[in-house]
Amino acid sequence: MEIINGVERLPVSGQALYLALGNFDGVHRGHQMIIRKTIEAAKKYGGISAALIFDPHPVISLHPERPFVLLSELADRAEIMSELGLQYLIVEPFTAEISHLSPEHFVLNYLLDKLHVKTVFTGSDYSFGKQGTGSAETMRYWGEKLGFTVDVSPMLKYRGREVSSSRVRTLLLSGAVKEAAELLNYYFFRTGKVIKGYGIGKQMVYPTANIAASPRLLWPGRGVYLTAVGNLNGGYLFGVTNVGSRPTFSRYDTSVETHILDFSGTIYNYSIRLLFIEKLRDTKTFSSPQQLKEQIRLDIEAGRKLIPYFKQATNGSSTPLQSGCSVLRSLKE
Template sequence: MPSASLKVTVLGSGTSMGVPTLGCPCRVCKSNDPHDKRLRPSLLISRGGQNVVIDTTPDFRQQALRVGLERLDAILLTHGHADHILGFDDIRPFNIRQRAALPVYSNEETFRIIRRIFAYVFDEKPTLSTVPSVTLNAVQSPFELLGTPFVPVPLLHGEMEVLGFRFGRAAYLTDFSKIPDSSMALLKGLDDLVLDALRDIPHPMHQTVEQALALIQRLQPRHAWFTHIAHDLPHSETNERLRRKGYPHVQLAYDGLEFEVQADPANEVSRECGDSQESRAAIAGARSTRLLVLSSSEAWASRYATFGHTGVLAIGNFDGVHLGHQAILRATVERALALKAVATALTFDPSPRKVLRPETAPPRLSSNAQRMEWFKLLGLEAVVVFPFTFDLARLSPVEFVEQILVRNLHVKAVLVGENFRFGHMQAGDVKLLSELGKTLGFNVEILPPVVYRGEVVSSTIIRREVAEGDVSHAARLLGRPFALTGEVVSGTGMGRRLAFPTLNLAAEQELLPARGVYITRACLEGKTCSHRSVTNVGTRPTFNGSALSVETHLLDAQLETAPQRMEVRFWSRLREEKKFSGPEELCAQIARDIGSANKFFSRLRRFRAIRQPV
């Protein structure tokens, strides 16, 4: 098979009850045509001896035996319904044979269901032979498998948020009733499309044949196959009907169907998915996304208003870009798509508080560069970064709206949190903003705060958690691990002399976690993967140190040369920093820390991300 191709095998093409359906006397269930024998829906994608499966159905063991599957490298889950996950336990033989945990990619709702149904998998003391060994990777952005980008495609299965997946020039979209407009941009330029077409009769959670054909008309793939097929559709007759209707390139999929897909390299994702604002918002995380950063509203006007563009604007400091901020920014992108406007964030650097009351200004959770990266990943097209000055602070609420929002930014809509204040002495509130919007011709949308387990998500709370060392809780509120970035600098060399070499980070962030030892992931400049690691934040008291340092020991790599830059993501705190009696006692403790970190990674069960996968 050409190295540029992926081999796709349909493992199952049936509906949730399979075909034949138990006890059903209909002609399809009684058919002798092998194409009418349909196991639950699943897909196998192969390249160069590596294999990825989409959905572990209740029939997974039978499906794997049918195709002689001897190796499995990753699992993608579309959602958490029984017909897509109940074969999860059958991955154990691959764990045992390959002596490794399998990465699983899906969304957080699916992982919540997985953790509940397969609670024993995430027990405190699993063993490789008794339960599946997995790492759960929540994804909202492209990730690489088999040497090609896999792009999660958000879909609606009734009211349930599920995922389809694009890989190369193909896409697999099962179990959906609607594709959000923001996801359509991800499906441009397809050669092959496998999609839900349950039956002819409408269903609240699935596509009918006619609805699927209408979607094919929009997307114009070269070939299309229907899957998740009920016993209403006989294989041969339905294919003939499709041919007579003028769709010779559209057929029912069947168990065992094989075809090849062009595997686009990573730099082709943007070109194939389009480079419009719509596609950037839908990808919501592709590194190919470009973000225009502007230093003033006048620059925005010069760049966009000349061409008749208007803006949908989110306003805020967005320090940390936590779950609450993300809700506002995602809503901004959605409104901009609907209004055919520019999705824009208006933010400030330095923060207003640092200018007006520097003695009370808190340390920032994120650097400006991190904020820009996260804005890009969320699908924004432009960011206006205002240098906050006393002149800006003197603008009255009305002047701020008229001069900046209306005259320069040409806003169609403004989205803010319910506690938003603006103008001189913070005299303006959301009520005044709404009134001004009605008068000046733009919509105002006020979003409620995001509440996590009874607690309002805020930058203040996250700063406190990080400062106290509770990075696990901070990660839940951020939607991803708290991260430090910066240059890798020379250290004392003590770690190497102790046989635990470290990379020393000169962090660019103002806020550091509390002194202690942490389980981390280290992302090295120029590398697409992250490394399991243990990080010490402290002063090295065993050696009477005084300067605060961030030192990271990689668990799964030995480097010939140190990278220039690094990002360290903090997942969990192991212990406080401690002064030991000497190097031997310290080394023994480091070995225990590494053992604890390896156990953590082997049974990893929590990770919330808006960013690239682990």
């Protein structure tokens, strides 16, 4: 897949353009359905498949006062879309000029004059144009009037639950990473550079890899999790990850600390990936280093007990998660 920075840079091929529209934050099962339909139509009719997203996210630009955090960075969205088979991801800068376009002018200026779309694919909750006044039905209206096809997908339900970015956020913030993975169709992950911590874990005989928690991105709610740790020696190891502040001692900085099982080495400044598999427990306050050390031992023991079940589910046909992201394939190997 090729990332195109700006609609004007999309190569002119003479082929019809089948375009997915949306923010696709998290690229969950509903988003994947829309993107797959886009890809299938392009293949069937000999066209090209692409998705158009705005960066930064319109909510961040229009409402900087809101405490809005993203489920996925642009690079993560691009990775998943590429694994699905999309040909182009068009990233258009979200500017003040775009924010003031009426739905009609967005369709005319962007979809027709610049992109010459054949068909657009979107979800029923899609909004566009100034202050989000355009809806999926508005897009359908302009398609009928101006001669392009609009495919609107209804809200996807998975096992009786609606799949949406807001639902995924709610699950993650509550620590329900296993349930969130079912809606995402992959294990929620974060990639970051290992930084120096306070050395407390090493003093406990359980050294940790510390990742700076970006304020722009959502992390699972505070707690201790079984994780898979990627970008190490070309594969994945397992780890026990604490997300939150350090309530035990005198420091209260937000932290993400992972004790990587069966690993020794210095990885400062290395970029690693954490896949959140299952929550082990909530955070606790300890009265002594000895109590903390014992709890870490118990956490590692609990995590190790879950690993065989996780491997069996991942390799077995019963798993609800399908290979739509390279992180899943890596875990299956």
